[in-house]
Amino acid sequence: MEIAVKQPLKATAVKVRLAALEGIWRAKSGHPGGSLSAADILTYLYFKQMNINPQEPQWQERDRFVLSKGHAAPGLYAVLALRGYFPVEDLATLRHPDSHLQGHPNMHLTPGIDMSTGSLGQGISAAVGLALGAKISGKPWQVYTLLGDGELQEGQVWEAAMFAAAKGLDNLTAIVDNNNLQIDGSITEVNSPYPIAEKFRAFGWHVIEIFGHCFTELEQAFEELKTIVGKPVCIVAKTVKGKDVSFMENNVSWHGSAPNDEQYEQAVAELKAKLAEVEG
Numbered sequence: 001m002e003i004a005v006k007q008p009l010k011a012t013a014v015k016v017r018l019a020a021l022e023g024i025w026r027a028k029s030g031h032p033g034g035s036l037s038a039a040d041i042l043t044y045l046y047f048k049q050m051n052i053n054p055q056e057p058q059w060q061e062r063d064r065f066v067l068s069k070g071h072a073a074p075g076l077y078a079v080l081a082l083r084g085y086f087p088v089e090d091l092a093t094l095r096h097p098d099s100h101l102q103g104h105p106n107m108h109l110t111p112g113i114d115m116s117t118g119s120l121g122q123g124i125s126a127a128v129g130l131a132l133g134a135k136i137s138g139k140p141w142q143v144y145t146l147l148g149d150g151e152l153q154e155g156q157v158w159e160a161a162m163f164a165a166a167k168g169l170d171n172l173t174a175i176v177d178n179n180n181l182q183i184d185g186s187i188t189e190v191n192s193p194y195p196i197a198e199k200f201r202a203f204g205w206h207v208i209e210i211f212g213h214c215f216t217e218l219e220q221a222f223e224e225l226k227t228i229v230g231k232p233v234c235i236v237a238k239t240v241k242g243k244d245v246s247f248m249e250n251n252v253s254w255h256g257s258a259p260n261d262e263q264y265e266q267a268v269a270e271l272k273a274k275l276a277e278v279e280g
Contacts, residue, residue, distance in 0.1 A: 013043040019078035023094035033254040035075030036241040037179040041113035056085035068123025069148035070104040123155025131172035150182030152193035162265040165204025172232040179241035212237030
């Protein structure tokens with residue numbers, strides 16, 4: 001059982017899911033499955049782990065985050081809004097032509113976005129560059145990047161992984177959102193990247209394996225990474241696609257589909273019940 005101090009984070013993660021789904025529903029477009037699976041990880045990063053200042057998004061000493069699985073932007077936008085980077089009301093404009101919240105993160109439009117992403121495999125390379133730049137400049141800030149497990153099928157991921165280990169980038173943490181599903185089916189059926197942990201270890205990374213919806217395990221993982229010297233860290237987080245919405249959980253059809261009005265109402269009811277449970 002998780003201790004009481006984790007309750008605010010759990011409640012925040014449910015609010016992130018609610019906010020992400022609202023944006024997708026209003027846009028009639030977006031990626032709910034991976035946004036919901038990553039909500040706890042993103043919540044922990046922005047509300048507990050990262051050294052950031054929402055009132056000064058371009059603060060030079062801030063930690064950096066790169067959403068390598070850029071299609072999960074609704075989840076990231078929800079976290080940024082709830083953290084205070086921009087008004088929560090902006091989430092209703094997701095994917096609208098005049099909105100700063102487009103289908104993939106754009107560092108030139110949205111406060112709090114450190115790198116524009118969308119083409120899978122490239123985000124981790126950008127994160128490696130940021131981490132190397134910090135090392136060369138003698139800066140203390142950390143770099144975090146979130147990848148999808150299907151994204152690991154991209155060769156560029158492994159070039160970046162090899163380079164990060166070769167340069168001893170211990171200021172870099174990659175988190176794999178291992179929900180086992182991608183747009184065309186299970187990652188095993190499409191092109192299996194398993195065993196994920198063993199692959200990163202073989203490339204010279206320190207690897208931590210957790211259940212990505214448990215804040216106690218998240219906290220333990222991020223405490224452990226502080227003790228690692230000379231190696232980048234990979235956290236392989238086992239998650240559930242569409243987490244906390246019954247008809248979306250482990251259902252590949254919700255990778256990139258927006259709910260209709262009836263489905264949205266059901267999802268909101270389930271999430272509000274979850275929120276009441278967590279806060280109660």
